[in-house]
Structures are given as C-alpha cells and as structure tokens.
Amino acid sequence: MILNDILDSINEAKEIIAVTHVSPDGDGIGCITALYKAMKKLDKDISIFIDDVVPDIYKFMPYTDKITKPINKRADLLIAVDCADAERMGSAKELLRVVPKSINIDHHVSNTLYANMNYVDTNAASSAEIVYQLIKILGIDLDQEIAESLYVGVVTDTGNFMYSSTTSFTHEVAGDLINNGVSVSKISDIIFHNIKYSKLKLISRAIDKMELYFNKKVAYMELKKEDFIETGTEISDVENIINFGRDIDGVEVAVMLIEKDGLIKGSLRSKNYVDVNKIAQKFNGGGHVRASGFSKNSSINEVKNEVLELIKNELNE
Amino acid sequence: MILNDILDSINEAKEIIAVTHVSPDGDGIGCITALYKAMKKLDKDISIFIDDVVPDIYKFMPYTDKITKPINKRADLLIAVDCADAERMGSAKELLRVVPKSINIDHHVSNTLYANMNYVDTNAASSAEIVYQLIKILGIDLDQEIAESLYVGVVTDTGNFMYSSTTSFTHEVAGDLINNGVSVSKISDIIFHNIKYSKLKLISRAIDKMELYFNKKVAYMELKKEDFIETGTEISDVENIINFGRDIDGVEVAVMLIEKDGLIKGSLRSKNYVDVNKIAQKFNGGGHVRASGFSKNSSINEVKNEVLELIKNELNE
Numbered sequence: 001m002i003l004n005d006i007l008d009s010i011n012e013a014k015e016i017i018a019v020t021h022v023s024p025d026g027d028g029i030g031c032i033t034a035l036y037k038a039m040k041k042l043d044k045d046i047s048i049f050i051d052d053v054v055p056d057i058y059k060f061m062p063y064t065d066k067i068t069k070p071i072n073k074r075a076d077l078l079i080a081v082d083c084a085d086a087e088r089m090g091s092a093k094e095l096l097r098v099v100p101k102s103i104n105i106d107h108h109v110s111n112t113l114y115a116n117m118n119y120v121d122t123n124a125a126s127s128a129e130i131v132y133q134l135i136k137i138l139g140i141d142l143d144q145e146i147a148e149s150l151y152v153g154v155v156t157d158t159g160n161f162m163y164s165s166t167t168s169f170t171h172e173v174a175g176d177l178i179n180n181g182v183s184v185s186k187i188s189d190i191i192f193h194n195i196k197y198s199k200l201k202l203i204s205r206a207i208d209k210m211e212l213y214f215n216k217k218v219a220y221m222e223l224k225k226e227d228f229i230e231t232g233t234e235i236s237d238v239e240n241i242i243n244f245g246r247d248i249d250g251v252e253v254a255v256m257l258i259e260k261d262g263l264i265k266g267s268l269r270s271k272n273y274v275d276v277n278k279i280a281q282k283f284n285g286g287g288h289v290r291a292s293g294f295s296k297n298s299s300i301n302e303v304k305n306e307v308l309e310l311i312k313n314e315l316n317e
Numbered sequence: 318m319i320l321n322d323i324l325d326s327i328n329e330a331k332e333i334i335a336v337t338h339v340s341p342d343g344d345g346i347g348c349i350t351a352l353y354k355a356m357k358k359l360d361k362d363i364s365i366f367i368d369d370v371v372p373d374i375y376k377f378m379p380y381t382d383k384i385t386k387p388i389n390k391r392a393d394l395l396i397a398v399d400c401a402d403a404e405r406m407g408s409a410k411e412l413l414r415v416v417p418k419s420i421n422i423d424h425h426v427s428n429t430l431y432a433n434m435n436y437v438d439t440n441a442a443s444s445a446e447i448v449y450q451l452i453k454i455l456g457i458d459l460d461q462e463i464a465e466s467l468y469v470g471v472v473t474d475t476g477n478f479m480y481s482s483t484t485s486f487t488h489e490v491a492g493d494l495i496n497n498g499v500s501v502s503k504i505s506d507i508i509f510h511n512i513k514y515s516k517l518k519l520i521s522r523a524i525d526k527m528e529l530y531f532n533k534k535v536a537y538m539e540l541k542k543e544d545f546i547e548t549g550t551e552i553s554d555v556e557n558i559i560n561f562g563r564d565i566d567g568v569e570v571a572v573m574l575i576e577k578d579g580l581i582k583g584s585l586r587s588k589n590y591v592d593v594n595k596i597a598q599k600f601n602g603g604g605h606v607r608a609s610g611f612s613k614n615s616s617i618n619e620v621k622n623e624v625l626e627l628i629k630n631e632l633n634e
Contacts, residue, residue, distance in 0.1 A: 159505075160477055160478065160479065161477065161478050161491070161501065162501060162502065162505035162509065163501070163502060164500070164501055164502035166495070166501045167492075167495060168491075168492030168493065168495045168496045169492070170492075171488040171489065171491045171492035171495065172488065172489070172492050174478070174485075174488045175484075175485030175486070175487075175488035175489050175492075176485065178483070178484060178485045178488065179485045183481070184478065184479060184481055184483045185479065185480060185481040188476075188479035189588070192479065193560070193563070193564040194564060194566055195561075195564050195565055195566065196565070196566050197529065197533070197565050197566070197567075200524050200527070200561060200565060201524065201525075203521075203524065204520075204521045204524035204525045207517050207518065207520065207521035208518075208521045208525070210517070212514065216514070243510070244512075244517060246510070247510040247511060247512050248512055248513070248514050248517060249511055249512065249514070250514075271506070
C-alpha cells in the first residue's frame with residue numbers, strides 16, 4: 001500500500017527536501033511550510049525550495065523565511081507538493097534524478113504521477129487537505145504554526161470555501177485547524193481583505209468603462225496601456241477584476257481585454273451555460289468551460305467585435 | 318433543564334408559529350424556513366411570520382413563499398428566532414401575550430430573555446447553528462431544503478466563515494449541511510457574487526472620489542445626492558462600499574459620508590487599533606470598536622473636517 005511506503009520513507013529519511021511549484025500559491029506554500037515544521041518535530045533535517053519568489057501576501061506565514069531557491073543538496077527523500085507535473089517544480093525537477101526516493105502529493109486531475117510514490121487525491125479541494133491527513137497519520141501534533149500554514153492552503157484553493165470542490169472534509173479540516181489556534185479573522189484580513197490603492201483605482205476605471213451587451217447578458221471591459229500607466233498598476237493587477245463583470249445580476253458572460261506586449265489578451269468568464277472554453281479556442285486559446293483566455297495580435301476593437309459576435313451566437317436569446 | 322422543556326413543548330404542540338426579526342437577514346430567514354420544513358416533518362401545523370418583506374436575494378430559499386406578515390392566529394407555541402429583544406419581532410411581539418408558550422432562540426449577547434424558554438447561545442456564530450442542533454436533537458432527518466436554509470444562515474452571519482465568531486463547530490455544521498445536499502457554489506454565487514450594475518457604478522464613483530489622508534492611513538469617501546440619482550441607486554446600495562476603503566493595504570480607518578434626508582450619515586471602519594466607536598460617540602452615534610456610525614445635521618464638508626480631525630488624534634503617528 002502506497003501510504004505505508006510513504007510513511008516508511010518519511011520515518012526512515014534523515015534529510016528531506018520539500019518543493020512546491022513555480023508561481024507559488026497559498027496552497028503550495030502552506031504545504032511546504034507545514035511540512036517544514038512537522039518534519040522538524042520528527043527531528044528531520046528538512047529544506048524547503050521554490051524556484052520562484054514568495055509573493056508578499058504570503059510572507060506573514062510561518063517559515064516562509066526558510067524557503068530558498070533549489071540547490072543541489074543531498075537528501076534521502078524528495079517531497080513534491082501541489083505539482084501536477086515535474087516541470088512545475090522548475091529547476092527543482094532535477095532533484096528527482098538525484099534524490100533516491102520521491103513522493104508526489106497533489107490533488108490535480110492532470111497529475112502525471114512522476115515520483116516513486118504518488119499520493120494524488122483528486123477529491124481533495126487542496127493539497128493542504130492531503131498534507132493535513134499525512135501529518136495526522138504520522139502522529140505529529142498540530143500546532144498553531146502548522147495550522148496557520150495549512151489553513152492558508154485550504155482557504156486559497158477553495159475561494160474561502162466557495163468553490164464546488166469544497167467538501168465536508170474541507171470543513172472538518174478547517175475546524176480542526178481553528179481548534180489548533182488559527183485566527184480566522186487575521187488570516188481572512190491578510191488574504192482576502194487586502195488591496196493596493198492603485199489596484200482599486202484600476203478597478204474603478206474598469207467598472208467605469210464597462211459596457212453591457214445583448215440584453216445585459218454580457219459585461220465587456222477593457223484596459224489599455226494608459227490605464228495601467230495612469231493608475232500606477234501592472235498587468236498582473238488585472239487579476240480577478242473580470243469577476244466584477246461576471247457577478248452582475250443577469251450577466252452570463254464577462255469579457256476583459258487588455259493590451260499586453262503589443263498583443264490583446266482576452267479573459268472570459270461565464271456563469272451558467274455559455275462554454276467560454278469553446279469561444280477561447282476560436283482564438284487558439286482555452287481553459288475551462290466557465291473560465292478561459294486567449295491572446296491575439298490585433299487591435300482591441302477588432303478583438304472586441306469578434307469576441308462579442310461569438311458570444312452572441314452562444315447566448316440563449 | 319431548559320432544553321428538555323423546549324423539546325417537550327415542541328413535541329406537545331400542534332400549532333406552532335415561528336418568527337424572525339424585521340429587516341430580516343439570511344440567518345433569520347434560514348432559521349424559520351428550516352423550522353418550517355422540520356416541523357412539517359413532525360406533522361405540525363406551522364406558520365412562519367416576518368413583519369417585513371423578504372429581500373429579493375433570499376427568495377431562492379425553500380419555503381420563503383410561505384412567509385407572511387404576522388396575523389393573530391391561534392397557536393400552542395411561538396418560536397422567536399434571532400431576535401435579541403421582543404421589539405425586533407415588529408408586530409409579531411403581540412403574539413408573546415396570546416400564544417401560551419414561547420421559545421427564544423438566539424445568539425446575540427444583548428438578548429433580553431423575553432420568552433418563557435430562552436435558548437441563547439452567545440458562542441454560536443449564527444442562530445442557524447442553534448436551530449441545527451435543535452433539529453438534530455429532535456431526531457428530525459436533515460434534507461436538502463433544511464440544509465440549504467441553515468447553510469444560508471451560517472454563511473451570512475459569519476461573512477462566509479471569515480468573522481472571528483467562526484468556530485470549529487461552525488465548520489462541523491457546514492460540513493454536515495454539505496453532506497445533506499447543499500450546493501456550495503450555487504449558494505455562494507447567489508449570496509456573495511451577485512451585484513446590481515447600478516451599484517457597481519456607485520462603487521466606481523466612491524472609489525474614484527476616494528482620498529487618502531495622514532500617511533495613507535485613512536481612506537475617505539463621500540457620496541452625494543447626485544451620485545445616487547445619476548447612478549440610479551438608493552441609499553441602501555451604499556452598504557459595504559466602505560470596505561473598499563478599509564481593505565486598502567496600510568489603511569487603518571475608512572470613512573464614508575453620505576447625504577441622506579438633509580442629514581449627513583457617517584460610517585466608520587477600522588482595522589487594528591483605532592476605536593471608531595469612540596469617534597462616533599462624539600457625534601452622538603455609536604456601534605462597535607471596529608465599525609460604527611452616526612448622523613449629523615451639517616454640511617458634508619464640515620463633518621468631513623471634524624471627523625478627520627478626530628481620527629487624526631487617534632492614529633499612532
């Protein structure tokens with residue numbers, strides 16, 4: 001049984017490396033920092049690597065100061081967390097060749113089972129749920145630091161318990177983490193109630209320029225180069241702004257077009273029935289049925305007309 | 318023991334009335350609609366009353382079509398839910414005099430224990446948590462309708478599990494409700510991802526006119542009569558817009574002033590240390606340490622200068 005092999009490998013290892021993916025998120029960071037503390041409690045020598053920088057928003061989490069870029073270090077065991085494939089580890093994927101044993105802990109359906117021991121649970125809403133179970137099975141007592149790390153993983157990967165991936169087990173884990181000292185309001189404030197003033201100004205612009213089409217079923221937004229310059233924001237600040245369009249009462253599809261490096265980058269969101277993946281594919285893009293994106297070398301107005309026409313054909317009118 | 322009396326009263330009653338408060342919220346509505354279905358399962362004759370209209374956003378909930386204004390109807394038992402005092406029941410408080418037995422189910426610390434049997438649990442994050450327990454103790458099987466009703470109560474009274482009142486029991490209840498058929502993403506979409514286009518335009522205005530003061534520790538917003546007229550919004554649409562100011566990175570206090578019926582209505586929010594209740598009290602207003610409000614018969618500019626001066630004195634500068 002793979003779980004026994006995993007437990008044996010951890011118990012036998014003296015030196016462990018835990019890695020999560022590039023463009024790290026709360027789940028990946030929370031899992032490796034929780035593992036850091038948990039392995040220390042088992043008197044292991046543990047290093048935690050990310051081939052990327054830790055976003056500022058997560059730096060409040062315990063042991064994020066222990067995270068370093070991957071180095072070629074000897075170890076008995078490599079634990080990759082929340083990485084659907086080895087490429088996601090960045091340069092740390094080389095460690096798969098050098099470290100004698102490897103464990104792959106993940107919840108993505110697309111996982112390629114690249115390690116010696118693969119613990120992939122696609123019913124888990126976050127990798128933090130799996131790491132939580134592992135820590136419990138290893139008989140390691142939870143503490144406030146482990147609980148905070150795992151809680152960040154749980155809430156960031158479930159949209160704070162709002163995504164359909166949220167299960168009763170997700171809530172069971174959250175409840176236990178709260179019992180172990182998580183301050184719900186502190187973490188919620190840092191993760192979900194925290195916005196840059198400049199981004200707020202970008203949001204205001206995006207809303208101000210928003211247009212509704214086709215019986216108000218489509219919300220269209222665009223942000224041009226000058227919008228980013230004049231608000232002092234970067235392209236990455238556009239993240240999630242499209243949801244202001246999607247969340248409008250009666251809107252089925254939201255579109256956001258931005259000018260990026262001479263290309264037009266399009267994002268699409270739908271609420272109930274329009275397959276925006278299909279629309280993005282017309283531009284050689286893709287994604288999911290309710291969230292997709294594409295890029296096109298064209299003018300913003302041309303892309304706007306084209307995408308609105310495609311959406312029109314998909315609406316139940 | 319009061320719980321036994323409550324259980325006996327419910328079991329003995331043939332005709333029951335359940336009431337929640339005026340200005341009803343998701344918790345109050347969720348509790349009486351859950352009780353409606355639960356009492357039907359015990360073959361009781363149950364009526365559910367609110368001396369107010371059910372907000373549109375909650376009309377998707379099961380049995381909200383059974384809610385009526387209070388009428389003078391004979392009953393064996395009155396159950397008041399989520400009402401801190403009898404006045405909160407509106408005209409239904411008269412029923413306390415006519416119905417032979419009454420139960421008061423609530424979680425507010427300010428509860429005045431106005432019924433024959435008072436089941437007030439101030440550790441509960443919502444009244445829904447208490448009704449959930451009651452339904453379980455009565456041996457009534459949960460079903461999707463009861464679960465949906467109670468889930469709305471749980472999430473609306475905890476800011477979707479973000480308020481500090483959230484406990485491991487809150488999560489235990491949520492998990493059980495999910496196991497009984499709640500669609501997390503459906504309810505989240507309706508309750509939390511649902512905004513009127515006109516309100517979005519009001520948000521954009523409020524952000525656009527926002528000013529930061531005192532080393533960007535104070536976010537000031539104001540909305541005048543013309544802002545409501547030009548965006549086609551009402552005063553009630555201003556709800557929660559102040560949080561855009563509060564949530565700015567580095568901001569400690571957010572202020573929102575609006576013109577209402579010839580008065581200036583002020584709202585205050587703070588993040589970590591400023592006691593905004595103290596500031597509101599200077600205007601004969603009040604509330605909580607982190608959220609308070611007041612009204613003043615003055616010009617918006619005068620109130621702005623006055624409130625900013627008071628906040629300045631409270632900042633750790």
